[in-house]
Amino acid sequence: MDIPKTYDPKEAEQQHYTRWEAQGCFAPEINRDPSAPVYSIVIPPPNVTGSLHMGHALQHTLMDVLTRHKRMCGYRTLWLPGMDHAGISTQLVVSRELKKEGLSRHDLGREKFVERVWQWKHESGGQILKQMRREGASVDWSRERFTMDEGLTRAVREVFVRLYEEGLIYRGKRIVNWCPNDQTVLSDLEVDKTPQAGKLYYLQYPVKTANGEERRVTVATTRPETMLGDTAVAVSPDDERYKELVGSTVLLPLTSREIPIIADEYVEAEFGTGAVKVTPAHDPNDYDMGVRHDLPQIVVIDQHARMTEDAGALFAGLDRYKARELVVQKFEELGLLEKVVDYEFSISKCERCKTVIEPLISTQWFCRMDELRDRALKLMSDEKKPRFTPEVPYEKVYTDWLENLRDWTVSRQLWWGHQIPAWYTEDGQVIVARSEEEARAKAGTGELTQDADVLDTWFSSWLWPFSTLGWPDETADLKTFYPTSVLITARDIIFLWVSRMVMAGMKFIGETPFQDVFITGTVLDKHGQRMSKTKLNGIDPMDVFDKYGVDATRLVLASVGSTDTRWNDNQVESYRNFANKIWNAARFCLMNSEGATVGKGFEGDHDKWALHDRWIISRLNKTAREVDEALTQYQFHEAVQTLYHFFWDDFCDWYIELTKAEVTAEQSSPERDAARSRVISVLEQALRLLHPFMPYITEELWQRLPGIDGKLLHPAYTGAQPTIMLTMYPQSDSSSIDEGAESEMSAVIELISRVRNIRSELSVKPGDRVRVMVGASEESLREVFAANRDQIARLARASEIQINERLDAPRASARAVLAGGAEVAVPLEGLIDFEQERERLAREREKLEKEAAKLEAQLANPQFAERAPAEKVGEVKERLADIAQRTRAHQQMAEALK
């Protein structure tokens, strides 16, 4: 048998994925059971411009673990992949490419530019999907979707038309977030507020008084250039200082305008000077005030962030920052600049290009959210859907945000995206329709111009859970896979995406798009910083795959789950070692596989099996149960820990060692065949348990096991090519969980450990065999030790094991106490240093005494005995009795040394 000593992940990672894919293992159609339950997940569509980062790898790992697990449990499983067209990002990427050729998108024109984007998409887009194959993601590629696909575009138009017809979508003139660089409007969610050090300018406006008396009102601003568009000065209605001025006017410097002083609740008397300049055309709060007081809106900054004609001849055409300097300079010359102070404030920047946002009044399309919002909130309050994991804090974050939701700006001044299905007649009539033909029919004329804007990228994403399944058609996929089972995503798109999907799902299907929402943690760098492109502190998952293997990386990511975790190569290394351990355990089984058959060896009366066989089957079933429970509750870390310890501690450290003598016997025999079959069968079950987490190594090893064929597949997949991913996930059988075997095994393990401890502490040479004398008053315990005499001798490196009712060891023996009142002694004539041994025993006794003192204090408290449940009191008494027994034995041992 030619198996390398070290597992090389690369080979397995190259082979199996293409085979799985080619054989259709990822598609739900592989399941032949018409009554099979359904499990479905839609991927959060990554941007077409994106490449794989740790956040994706984390989400994908969790989705794949769940999908593979359910598939092995016989579910009709769909994990649907796809991508988002990512309007602004993609347009930026392609524009940048054009720029290298000295062109702008305007040079090409809209049609050619969009063609160019599609070309880019085909050639360089979707790197991430290739990388997903390496991750082992078992997505159904036959159902891959893109938000600009024909079908999804149809869904977008359908939704737009329906919402428009219901009056939920409307066109209006409002103040919006404008990015002067990208030349488009942005929703509030696409704007980053970043703190910035700046200046606060105190400007004085002369008041026009009846008697010609000189009086000035001071206003403060961080944007002096906007004063050119001021149409009022506002003060608090309760402010005594200004009360008499309300109703009078000020002469706005640098302009020939006279503007009123108004009173508005928005102004806080205590803040700043208590007087606020009001620029309705360039500030959202001022806009609202302007509406309240019917103030004119004077636009002084245009879409390129340059000053308009209305800003006055002196300023027209200037950049906003140049204009700022000039305004300040002019105020200074006029003696109206009171002071300039340093000031820290938040500034709104475009999420994509980081340009400072300019609030502008503009005509855009909006979606009214109150009705949609109320339905989502009701779903949460009445039915607690969707169920968030972790529930704290995300359920509250979600509902709080919904409660304060405002209308959604859905139009964007871009070329890449879903063009708004609205047409205008020559006389300005608006026709909203599913197609141009429909629009012509509605308008009764062919002379139509389509709205030039496109829809916000999220306007297609919010339909993703059903548009990908064929909606608005009543497709079989929609009926089968909607609602999806769970959504796994990052917390930063709960508002942008998760909440909107719930609203769209309720509105158009009448049902929540997913039962559960699992929010992943964030993978941070080793200093606890977020990984980001600008900080260059990101760790590329592909590099980690190359270095440690995909399976090891997946275990780390599964352990991350929902907690923020600092990335640490040590952890991947430890799981790389685990993969190697699995490899070598299998290597051992395969080197001793002659005569073995997977699935055999555990025949006959369970009670007659050897202890270690009953024990490992019990451990296997408990592990299956715990993994199942952990996954049901999305406790991925728990599942990984359980599997790790089952495989390494129970299976490798104990089961293989306990059976080694039988398995490696030189003479072939039915007993040897059976022992070999048992160990390889347990291995096979363990590989199945591990498969959702470690798809590659488990498949690689499973394929090598003797006797692998289609018969091992889950009944739902009968007829498929043999692969571990279509076997049945081990189900816990409570009748195989044998507490008796587990406690007997603990006694054996404890005995071996105590002898090993003595050997090590007293520096017995590893090769030296020792005599082990056991004294146990309980007959059943003596029987357990006797039945496992050979294994104990082997693992404790003993020449013989003497088992008696009472311990009768030579004076020169090292001793230890076991549970159940048993004792063990290792005669070490000539080796033992009496003083050293007394000290060792004293140390152990000290530990016992400490624990006993603690328990005694607890029992001595009358309140405890009175109020604690009898079961707990009994437990403490039992433990104390055990310690007392051990302490007595210790005293006798110390006596024996004298």
Place this chain on the structure above:
RNA sequence: GCCCGCUUAGCUCAGUUGGUAGAGCGCUCGCUUCACACGCGAGAGGUUUCGUAGGUUCGAGUCCUACAGCGGGCACCA
């Protein structure tokens, strides 16, 4: 300003109905024992202890209150 999370062994983190503090890495000692040195065996390490101070309870890492440090979200910012 409002809301939330985190603070447990040197490091990274588990600890889900309150009931004997755990893992991996690192460290110490001993081993090339015929699957594996990416390994095997043994051990130290948390001041009666889980950021600090109180409280509830027979009993608190776990529940409550306040505070501190770190991190996150939202709002405002003339």
